[in-house]
Amino acid sequence: MTYTSGTKRVYLQKTYNIIQLINIPDFLETQNVVDTLEDFISIFGYKPERLFFNFVSKSELYEMNKKYLLHNTHTDIISFDYSQNKQLKAEFFISMWAIKQSAKERSQSVEKETLRVLSHGILHCVGYNDKTPEQKLQMRNKEDQFISMFHVKHKSNV
Numbered sequence: 001m002t003y004t005s006g007t008k009r010v011y012l013q014k015t016y017n018i019i020q021l022i023n024i025p026d027f028l029e030t031q032n033v034v035d036t037l038e039d040f041i042s043i044f045g046y047k048p049e050r051l052f053f054n055f056v057s058k059s060e061l062y063e064m065n066k067k068y069l070l071h072n073t074h075t076d077i078i079s080f081d082y083s084q085n086k087q088l089k090a091e092f093f094i095s096m097w098a099i100k101q102s103a104k105e106r107s108q109s110v111e112k113e114t115l116r117v118l119s120h121g122i123l124h125c126v127g128y129n130d131k132t133p134e135q136k137l138q139m140r141n142k143e144d145q146f147i148s149m150f151h152v153k154h155k156s157n158v
């Protein structure tokens with residue numbers, strides 16, 4: 001394993017995959033996030049090839065939302081999915097400002113809401129949508145599954 005201070009890059013040499021967590025919040029333990037993401041992704045029959053989770057500013061994500069999705073609103077995550085043949089390859093851009101707003105609105109911890117957003121991006125890449133109430137509920141249940149997996153893994157490593 002190789003860690004780079006500041007950007008907290010993690011190279012998964014055992015599987016030759018790369019998961020990069022750029023500007024990850026300090027309250028998340030990088031290795032637990034990476035391990036749980038790998039386990040979560042495998043549930044859907046995918047293998048991570050390259051995943052980049054970029055934590056960016058409120059204004060940067062707002063501008064990306066306008067430019068690439070033509071939405072004139074703030075969002076918590078934008079996913080660019082390049083996956084093929086069950087090989088998960090994607091870039092995610094995440095706003096901690098939006099996550100903090102959602103956490104407050106939903107009376108959730110910022111940690112849980114951050115984990116929800118990480119899994120939300122993955123779920124879109126493996127075929128889940130959230131356009132209908134039924135799809136939103138299904139996606140929420142899968143997000144909760146990821147959060148549970150993370151906390152079990154986290155407690156076992158304490």
